Amino acid sequence: MRREAQALALRLDSAVAEAKVFDFQLSRIHCPGELPALDGDLRQVALTTAEFIESSRSAQKWAVTVGWSRAIGKSPGFDRSVVGALERSLDQSVARIDQIDGCLLRLRAAALEIAASGPARSRRPAAVFAQYLDYARRYLRPVYVDLDLSAAAAGRFLAALVAGLDRQLATDGACTPPGGLSRRMLAAAAALLPAHCRDRYSEEFISEISDMPRRQHFGYVLRILWNSLELRSAVGTLMKTIDRRPLP
Incomplete structure (x- = not known):
């Protein structure tokens, strides 16, 4: 060409x-x-x-x-x-x-x-x-x-x-499932979260990216990795708040 x-x-x-x-x-x-x-x-x-x-x-x-x-x-x-x-x-x-x-x-x-x-x-x-x-x-x-x-x-x-x-x-x-590299990067982002919620967030990440066109996958993965520490802090704060609530 x-x-x-x-x-x-x-x-x-x-x-x-x-x-x-x-x-x-x-x-x-x-x-x-x-x-x-x-x-x-x-x-x-x-x-x-x-x-x-x-x-x-x-x-x-x-x-x-x-x-x-x-x-x-x-x-x-x-x-x-x-x-x-x-x-x-x-x-x-x-x-x-x-x-x-x-x-x-x-x-x-x-x-x-x-x-x-x-x-x-x-x-x-x-x-x-x-x-x-x-x-x-x-x-x-x-x-x-x-x-x-x-x-x-x-x-x-x-x-x-x-x-x-x-x-x-x-x-x-076309909306396509993520490739191997995207899955590994999302798994790395989920690994930074507290252990008890890693599986749930990992499933959500895979579900969201699978509903996107392939050209948007890389940007989505980068955003998740960039915000993973902030998400970890937010989840940790939420769990501490729940733990401190008095039992009924």
Whole structure:
């Protein structure tokens, strides 16, 4: 899983680099003064490209977390949040790249229409503008390739990762009896209590922990051990009070 995530991070880095090249080529295109209606769409392409780069960088960051972070695999909740953030960022990148290409195609179609039947003074600038857009779209193709490969790589390991997390969460969320280590630690806590009540408290400890999800066992055992001396003192005080009561 880590190798797949590392490969995804490198592929996304390549997609970001190619997008920057496309953005540079796009910045060299200026909408002719004879085509003022198309200037807003050209600006929108630049804004969407910036959003694509941002979402791809975010996806790369989460892929790096999966591929290199030591925090992965220790908490199903954290792992699931990372996977969710990675999926959302990838989805945003795919949506942005489609928006960019769609807007470029619409711009090109509008420019060609003006070149064919627009005012005479706008026809030549519109034809040149359409050629520039075609030229810019060539630099968008490598971005598509990198993003398609990124999505394919993500799909291969994210499905396995999510399935593993689902199994782990299902196991951790089920109420299960304590393991051998938990039983020994609870027995040690009960051994600190007065002899006459050890068995009763030991049974209560086992009964309570058996009604908890497995992920809560360790915390419960620690709380019992931490409070065992205080419980011993309270039980001892209670027994002394009972012993001092006058007989009826």
